[in-house]
Amino acid sequence: MLSWSLALLASASTAQAAFFQPFPDCTKAPLSNNQVCNSTLSPPERAAALVAALTTEEKLANLISNAKGAPRIGLPAYNWWSEALHGVAYAPGTQFQKGDGEFNSSTSFPMPLLMAAGFNDDLTERIGAVIGLESRAFGNGRWSGLDYWTPNVNPFKDPRWGRGSETPGEDILRIKRYAESMIRGLEGPVPEKERQVVATCKHYAGNDFEDWNGATRHNFNAKISLQDLAEYYMMPFQQCARDSKVGSIMCAYNAVNGVPSCASPYLLNTVLRDHWKWTEHNNYITSDCEAVLDVSENHKYAKSNAEGTAMTFEAGMDSSCEYESSSDIPGAWDQGLLKIETVDRALKRLYEGIIRVGYFDGKKSRYSSIGWKDVNKPESQRLALQSAVEGIVMTKNDGTLPLKLKKTSKLAMIGFWADDGKKLSGGYSGTPAFTHTPAYAARRLGYTVSVAPGPVLETTSANDTWTQKALDAAKASDYILYFGGLDTSAAGETKDRMNLNWPQAQLALIEKLTSLGKPFVMIQMGDQVDDTPVLKLKGVNSILWANWPGQDGGEAVMQLLAGVAAPAGRLPVTQYPTNYTEEVPMTEMSLRPSATNPGRTYRWYPTPILPFGFGLHYTTFKPSAPADKSFPKTFKIKDLLARCSAQFPDTCPFPSLPVEVKNTGKATSDYVVLAFLSGEYGPKPYPIKTLASYARLSGLKPGKKVETKLKWNLGSLARHDENGNTVLYPGTYTVTIDEPTLTSFKFKLEGEATVLDKWPAP
Numbered sequence: 188m189l190s191w192s193l194a195l196l197a198s199a200s201t202a203q204a205a206f207f208q209p210f211p212d213c214t215k216a217p218l219s220n221n222q223v224c225n226s227t228l229s230p231p232e233r234a235a236a237l238v239a240a241l242t243t244e245e246k247l248a249n250l251i252s253n254a255k256g257a258p259r260i261g262l263p264a265y266n267w268w269s270e271a272l273h274g275v276a277y278a279p280g281t282q283f284q285k286g287d288g289e290f291n292s293s294t295s296f297p298m299p300l301l302m303a304a305g306f307n308d309d310l311t312e313r314i315g316a317v318i319g320l321e322s323r324a325f326g327n328g329r330w331s332g333l334d335y336w337t338p339n340v341n342p343f344k345d346p347r348w349g350r351g352s353e354t355p356g357e358d359i360l361r362i363k364r365y366a367e368s369m370i371r372g373l374e375g376p377v378p379e380k381e382r383q384v385v386a387t388c389k390h391y392a393g394n395d396f397e398d399w400n401g402a403t404r405h406n407f408n409a410k411i412s413l414q415d416l417a418e419y420y421m422m423p424f425q426q427c428a429r430d431s432k433v434g435s436i437m438c439a440y441n442a443v444n445g446v447p448s449c450a451s452p453y454l455l456n457t458v459l460r461d462h463w464k465w466t467e468h469n470n471y472i473t474s475d476c477e478a479v480l481d482v483s484e485n486h487k488y489a490k491s492n493a494e495g496t497a498m499t500f501e502a503g504m505d506s507s508c509e510y511e512s513s514s515d516i517p518g519a520w521d522q523g524l525l526k527i528e529t530v531d532r533a534l535k536r537l538y539e540g541i542i543r544v545g546y547f548d549g550k551k552s553r554y555s556s557i558g559w560k561d562v563n564k565p566e567s568q569r570l571a572l573q574s575a576v577e578g579i580v581m582t583k584n585d586g587t588l589p590l591k592l593k594k595t596s597k598l599a600m601i602g603f604w605a606d607d608g609k610k611l612s613g614g615y616s617g618t619p620a621f622t623h624t625p626a627y628a629a630r631r632l633g634y635t636v637s638v639a640p641g642p643v644l645e646t647t648s649a650n651d652t653w654t655q656k657a658l659d660a661a662k663a664s665d666y667i668l669y670f671g672g673l674d675t676s677a678a679g680e681t682k683d684r685m686n687l688n689w690p691q692a693q694l695a696l697i698e699k700l701t702s703l704g705k706p707f708v709m710i711q712m713g714d715q716v717d718d719t720p721v722l723k724l725k726g727v728n729s730i731l732w733a734n735w736p737g738q739d740g741g742e743a744v745m746q747l748l749a750g751v752a753a754p755a756g757r758l759p760v761t762q763y764p765t766n767y768t769e770e771v772p773m774t775e776m777s778l779r780p781s782a783t784n785p786g787r788t789y790r791w792y793p794t795p796i797l798p799f800g801f802g803l804h805y806t807t808f809k810p811s812a813p814a815d816k817s818f819p820k821t822f823k824i825k826d827l828l829a830r831c832s833a834q835f836p837d838t839c840p841f842p843s844l845p846v847e848v849k850n851t852g853k854a855t856s857d858y859v860v861l862a863f864l865s866g867e868y869g870p871k872p873y874p875i876k877t878l879a880s881y882a883r884l885s886g887l888k889p890g891k892k893v894e895t896k897l898k899w900n901l902g903s904l905a906r907h908d909e910n911g912n913t914v915l916y917p918g919t920y921t922v923t924i925d926e927p928t929l930t931s932f933k934f935k936l937e938g939e940a941t942v943l944d945k946w947p948a949p
């Protein structure tokens with residue numbers, strides 16, 4: 188959907204008590220007469236009672252995101268479209284008070300890609316809980332709804348994608364664990380009783396592309412093999428729907444194998460509701476915004492908008508997200524294409540969803556007391572800082588970092604985001620209570636700071652005035668800190684990139700600055716570019732990758748530069764060479780290498796500039812493979828399955844992997860243990876390796892040794908065959924620890940290849 192950074196829809200400038208209509212009032216007639224208000228009934232019974240009370244006209248007016256309600260029976264209008272990607276954010280259904288007053292800000296965390304780089308699931312869950320708490324506060328205060336269209340779990344497989352930073356990266360395990368933790372945080376600890384808010388996994392499925400070389404997300408037909416579909420594109424949604432039982436799912440603009448996602452009975456019913464048993468929870472599916480119109484208009488899959496609209500609801504979609512009017516629900520109804528059973532089914536799912544967040548329960552809701560007092564709490568603000576510190580990745584260091592700063596140190600802070608708070612947040616943002624830029628944080632620590640801006644994209648060349656200012660600042664200082672990178676937000680959500688080049692104007696400035704021969708550290712924001720020029724340039728002593736670090740990004744950067752904190756983040760994506768974009772079209776969905784595809788992600792692409800999982804430290808670590816006695820050398824597949832009684836066998840645990848880690852250097856630091864699997868088993872070609880488990884160990888002191896037990900399950904060991912089945916194969920499994928590998932060992936699975944999950948055929 189489009190980025191709602193447009194605060195344009197926001198209210199008048201004077202302080203307002205609330206923006207949206209109050210929640211339904213079950214203490215007052217006429218609503219109190221409806222059994223939807225009877226909390227001794229089950230949510231499905233309550234939803235059915237409400238739907239039964241609506242006229243056909245009222246029903247049809249409530250199948251869109253900006254639902255009109257039914258004033259006749261006391262059902263208020265409700266906007267289903269709220270956003271909270273990395274903190275409560277603007278959307279048609281979420282507003283911020285302008286200027287002074289309550290609900291004028293929210294805590295702004297780093298973009299998901301940077302949060303994912305921290306590899307800390309516990310922290311992700313705590314952040315999710317804060318975002319959920321603040322979202323509920325905005326909902327209760329009637330500055331938003333209770334349905335939030337987050338997280339974005341599409342795998343970030345192509346470095347050109349304009350929205351990659353909204354996601355937790357390219358790896359399936361990393362995405363699944365991020366989604367699991369984030370959803371648990373957002374929806375709260377007892378979702379089966381009542382949710383804090385409804386979370387939404389998007390965009391289902393195969394959506395990792397906006398506008399490239401003449402194709403757009405609105406008309407793109409993603410051709411995906413069953414193997415890639417089951418193994419990669421659908422896996423995050425399996426986590427969301429089957430394992431996390433998330434409250435809603437958003438279907439995508441694009442088609443998959445010829446069928447628009449929102450009109451696909453295969454995606455919405457066969458896989459999502461039936462195979463993953465999501466239907467048992469009666470949760471709802473929303474379209475992406477204007478995706479219903481795409482079915483006829485752009486995919487040409489239906490003859491008219493009315494027919495396309497009917498197709499989506501009949502396929503299992505329950506609500507059309509739109510800006511003004513984009514579907515044709517009245518037309519579909521008048522032409523007899525939309526069945527009343529389908530309309531009722533959709534409404535029951537929708538209302539059951541908001542019944543389960545206590546929308547009709549007033550003060551009786553377990554979350555009713557959450558309010559403005561719960562927004563911007565000091566502990567929430569601390570998590571925003573911590574997540575930026577934990578996610579930032581050091582990709583180059585010749586010993587210059589940490590800086591040996593003295594009270595009298597003079598810092599040149601150069602580049603477009605050195606002192607620009609607007610550059611910290613990234614897409615889908617709200618209004619933070621504050622933004623602390625790097626220059627702000629350095630001044631606060633008492634250093635003498637000279638700030639000079641710099642070019643952003645090619646279009647703003649480093650003119651003489653600028654260059655002179657930067658050189659003056661640099662000459663007057665002991666250290667040059669350069670804040671650059673590719674700010675794709677300047678291009679907007681719907682733009683993908685044509686190449687992975689560093690902006691030339693910035694490189695020209697960097698070359699001039701490094702020629703001064705002073706210690707030079709680059710702090711890189713934004714998405715993926717090929718860093719070869721700055722990795723090779725001798726004068727660039729160190730590089731920190733900071734993506735979009737959120738409201739306290741500047742403070743996080745200064746803590747790392749000064750050595751108050753130590754970098755331990757890992758790249759959640761592969762960094763590709765610039766020529767990658769010539770080797771494979773963005774529209775190519777296949778992952779495995781072929782004559783026309785060099786392979787995608789670290790599992791298949793052999794020669795990255797920087798690999799997935801890479802990240803340097805201020806110290807050194809020595810992980811050790813488990814001692815012989817602590818982990819068996821062989822397992823019988825039959826025994827593993829005999830011990831497994833879970834409904835979905837791939838979720839059965841595999842004996843946890845003990846790994847001992849010693850800090851062999853001189854600085855206290857966190858360490859992310861990454862365990863990859865590789866080997867020649869299952870269908871060819873074999874992936875280079877696959878992340879099978881990970882854990883973040885915190886605060887390891889020099890000389891200290893700790894043991895961690897990495898958790899994994901049978902699914903972590905399995906591979907997918909050509910039909911998409913998840914299969915446990917006999918063979919020799921090699922475990923490699925870290926990137927690059929620091930230690931490895933092998934174990935064997937013996938017996939017959941066994942299907943853990945039979946993938947449904949289309």
Ligand SMILES: *[C@@H]1O[C@H](CO)[C@@H](O)[C@H](O)[C@H]1NC(C)=O
Nearest residue numbers: 220221222224225226227228
């Ligand atoms: C609520 O539902 C229960 C169970 O059906 C019923 O016994 C009770 O009378 C209902 N309460 C009201 C106020 O209608």
Ligand SMILES: *[C@@H]1O[C@H](CO)[C@@H](O)[C@H](O)[C@H]1NC(C)=O
Nearest residue numbers: 286287288289291292619620
């Ligand atoms: C929000 O309002 C408070 C006063 O209630 C004010 O102090 C604060 O600066 C405002 N924040 C923003 C971001 O406008």
Ligand SMILES: *[C@@H]1O[C@H](CO)[C@@H](O)[C@H](O)[C@H]1NC(C)=O
Nearest residue numbers: 640647648649650651652653
């Ligand atoms: C150089 O760029 C800055 C920033 O855009 C601008 O303010 C200034 O006018 C430019 N100077 C010249 C000589 O173009």
Ligand SMILES: *[C@@H]1O[C@H](CO)[C@@H](O)[C@H](O)[C@H]1NC(C)=O
Nearest residue numbers: 719764765766767770794796
């Ligand atoms: C692309 O660039 C990489 C790294 O610079 C190089 O190893 C590779 O050979 C190049 N591929 C082609 C097809 O030019």
